[in-house]
Amino acid sequence: MCSDDDCETEDSGDVYHFTTDNSRAAAVIEAIAYVRGVDPLEIQPLAEVIDPDALNALFDQTEHGTVSFELEQLLVDVHATGELVIRENH
Numbered sequence: 001m002c003s004d005d006d007c008e009t010e011d012s013g014d015v016y017h018f019t020t021d022n023s024r025a026a027a028v029i030e031a032i033a034y035v036r037g038v039d040p041l042e043i044q045p046l047a048e049v050i051d052p053d054a055l056n057a058l059f060d061q062t063e064h065g066t067v068s069f070e071l072e073q074l075l076v077d078v079h080a081t082g083e084l085v086i087r088e089n090h
Helices: 024-036 052-060
Strands: 008-012 016-018 065-071 074-079 083-088
Touching: 016 024, 024 052, 024 074, 024 083
Parallel strands: none
Antiparallel strands: 008 016, 016 083, 065 074, 074 083
């Protein structure tokens, strides 16, 4: 799960903000597991909705931009800055 070394968390109701210096793909899984209160191994594989290597590579090449997708019935925004925004898909 997200630890103090892996990501910082800000919970404002249905919206969760995380920042990380780790792999974006790994951070997404850890953050969703945190939001859902489950082990990361219980989360739907990220590769079913987006290529994890492409997600990481994209942000290795730019400091700007956002990628958005849905996973585990959550809307996920991954920012080039390392910020993840996760919100319930109502």
